[in-house]
Amino acid sequence: MPLHFTKMHGAGNDFVVLDLRDGQAPPDPATCARIADRHMGVGCDQLLTVEPPREAGSIASYRIWNADGSPSGQCGNGARCIAAWLVRDGAAPVQGEFTIDSPSRTHRVEANGDGGFTIEMGAPRFEPSEIPLSGFAQAQDDYVVQVANGERIEHLRFGAVSMGNPHAVIEVADVDTADVARIGPALQRHAAFPASANVGFAQVLSPGHIRLRVFERGVGETLACGSGACAAVAVLAARGRVDGDRDVLVDLPGGRLRIRHDRRAGTMSMGGPAAFVFEATMQEGNDA
Template sequence: MHFWKMHGAGNDFVVLDLRDGRAPPSPDECARIADRHFGIGCDQLLTIEPARTPQAVASYRIWNADGSVAGQCGNGARCVAAWLVRVNAAPAQAAFMIESPAGRHPVERDAQGRFVIDMGAPRFSPADIPLRGFTQAQATYPLQLDGHTLAVGAVSMGNPHALLEVDAVDAADVAGIGAALQRHPAFPQSVNVGFAQVLAPDRLRLRVYERGAGETLACGSGACAAVAILKRRGRVRAADGVTVALAGGELHIRQRADGHLWMAGPAAFVFEGDIP
C-alpha cells in the first residue's frame, strides 16, 4: 500500500488512498504504522475514501496513533485538501468540499496560497461535547482533580475539547493534567485538553494533549476550540481573526457571520513510499 507522509504545523500524518474501496488498516495495524521507532511514525493516519455525497470530492477518516478513531482533525483536513489537489482530484484554486466524520468542510485558498477550512460552528451544550454533570453551557466548569478545583472551558468542534487558561504554557503540566482530565468521569468519551496563554486580543499560545496521541506539535480543532471558548469569555475579540501559536507553527482562526470557524495554516508533504 502506497503512503504519503504529511504534516500541518508539525502535526504529522500518514495518508492512505482508499478511494478504490479497500478496507482501512485494523487498529493494531494503525498503531504499528504510527510507531515512531518500528513504523513510519505519525500522530494520526488519514484514510481518503470516496465521497459520501455528490457535493464533495472525497471523504476521509482519522485514526489516532493508538489505533482509536477520531471525529475531527483540522490540520489533517488541510493535508487532505492539499493531497487531493496534488493528485488532481480537486481544483488547485477553486473552492471544493471534503467530508470528515464530523460533517462537510468547504475548502478555499487564501492570498498566501494556504488552504482555509470551514471547521463548522462550535457547540457549547454539555450534551454535545459530551460533558457529564452539567445541563447548561457555562464559560467555565468547576471540575475536581486531585483535590483541586479547575476552571475548565469545554466545547465540541466535532470532537470534545477542554481548555485551561494558564499564565505560561511553557510551565504547564500538559501531560499530567491532560491525561488526568482525559480519564475524568465528566468526559465519557475522553477529551482533547488545551492549555492557552492569551498574549493579546488577536494572539494566543497553545499546547494540546490529544486523545490517542498525547501532546502534538499542533492541533487544528484544538486551536478552533481555544478561540471559540476564549472569544465567548471576551478574552479574544479580533475582527480579523486570532493567530494561534503552537510548537510546530501558527494557525489563523476567524469566525464568520454564520458562526463557523475558518482555519488557515500550512500543509506540507514530507516523503512517500510503500508499506510492505
C-alpha cells in the first residue's frame, strides 16, 4: 500500500515520520532500511512511528528505527520532531507542557517559543551493567580498551554512559581532525559494548561550550545526535571539564543544541530546533 510520510530534521539529524495511531503495524526492518536508503528510498537517519500513548496523560508514543532497520531506545532530536509533528497535527498544545512516550521512558516537552522544543531526557546512568558495558565491574571516569589499527594495537580511552541508549564519549583536541570513520565503528564492534554504542568525539571550547561529532549505531556519522549531546555533557561534567550547573552549548555539524544537567533532580534536558521538510507518499515500487 502507498505509505504517506513526513520528512523532518532536528539540527540536520533527519527522519521519516509515519502516523500509526490507527493501530497499523510498523514496517519490518527490511522496509525500514529501504525507506532510509538515500538513493533508492526517501533517505533518513532514523524512521519514527507515531503511535497511541502508553502512559496515562501522555499525548502519544513513538518508536525509533535506525537506517539499517534496527530498533533504538532513544533519540533526542527525534523527540523534538515528534513534538513538533504532534503540535502541527493538533494533538498537542501550541503552548505549555505535555508528555510523550519514547521506547525508553516518558518525556516532558516544553515549547521554546522559537519553533524549537526542550525535551526532558532523564538521568544519565553510569553503571556498566546499565549501559551496557562488559568487562568492567564499576563505573569509571575513563575506560581503556584495545583495538586493532592495522598491524598494531591501539589503546582507546573513553567515557561511557546510558541516556536510554549506550554511548561512548572520546575527548579530542579538534573534532575536525578526529578519526571518526575508523574509531567509531571499531569501538562499536568491540566486545565491551555487547549492544554496540553511539560514539561521540567531543572538543571542549570552554566550561559552557563544546563541539561534537557522533558516529551512531545502525546509522553512521550523523549531522546531530541529541542523546549523544546529553551523553557528552554528562561525561565531561563528571570529569569537571564542563560546568554541570549551567547550560552547555553543543555545536554539531548540523546545528546547535542546549543541554542542561539538573544535578539536584538528577535529570538532563535538551533544547533545539525541529523542522518540517516535506510531505509525500512512497509507493510499493519505492517511487516517492
